[in-house]
Amino acid sequence: MPVATAAITAEDLAQMSFGEQRVELVRGEVITMAPAGADHGEMAMTLGALIYTFVRERRLGVVYAAETGFILARNPDTVRAPDVAFVASERAAQQRGRSGFFEGPPDLAVEVVSPGDTAEDVEAKVLDYLEAGARMVWIVRPRTRTVTVYHSLRAVQVLRPGDLLDGGDVLPGFAVPVATLFGG
Template sequence: MPDDGSRYELVEGKLRKMAPAGDAHGYLALRIASRLERHVDANGLGRTYAAETGFKLSSDPDTVRAPDAAFVGRERVEKAGRVRGYWPGAPDLVVEVVSPNDTHSEVIGKALAWLAAGSRMVLVVDPDKFTVTVYRSRDEIRVLTADAGDTIDGADVVPGWTLPVGELFA
């Protein structure tokens, strides 16, 4: 990746420059990541990763993506040992915060690409709609809202982790 101070993702061998995160984006990414990390660390479940961490999803052509937050389970962390460079493969849980310039089709495409690469759950946080869309598969998609009193549930991916959507957007 170029070392010019900009953020990039490598998608099918092509560099995609990413704009810096705005206020709501950065706030929500940290808010969900910090609550996730607290639970993961307290229960020895694995590792939580912040934005800027690259995950190498494929080779020839290479795809390296950096979610806004991620989690990899303990068994996979132990099996991989010390990783130099990008994490080899997709995280178990991905958090993506929608940016103002993201189109609806891009957001869906990115979530489905994470699942196709091996992620078990993708959370798409939309700061404008105050929603969290949970992707488990192409057919298992659920939209959570604060108004409905919904709660994010880590289920079998991050056992025991929950976060009320209203608390995320507070």
């Protein structure tokens, strides 16, 4: 007879050591991920730098680097770590002085798809972010040179190199040609 194991909580995860291994917590289960490749890291840094510069100049909130955990659900807990995340000033201020993972979703979650990511993995992340209350999710696909923008599951837009990626009402005034993200 199989033995039931207790679900891992966000607090348990924060106390665990995984060395260099990247992990997320999905419905109480630790999911390990391979380290990001060079192209993935460069793309995430490019987007992070663009968003950071824009947000800082306008004092809109806080931009978080990859590996920052966001608690998206409780009982069982889900902690996701987007490649880049933005949280508006008012919500970010509520986290100041707290230790541990960010309680709640980012306003904007950016995920860069790696070659090993499955469509199901990417879809699961989008669902987790949106169901937790993220206002926008960007899925960047270097292989197809596209950015899929989710405002909700019904408001989805696929952008190509000839298009402009904008921040909508989450980052008003932010705009960058999609082509520049892919070296064009």
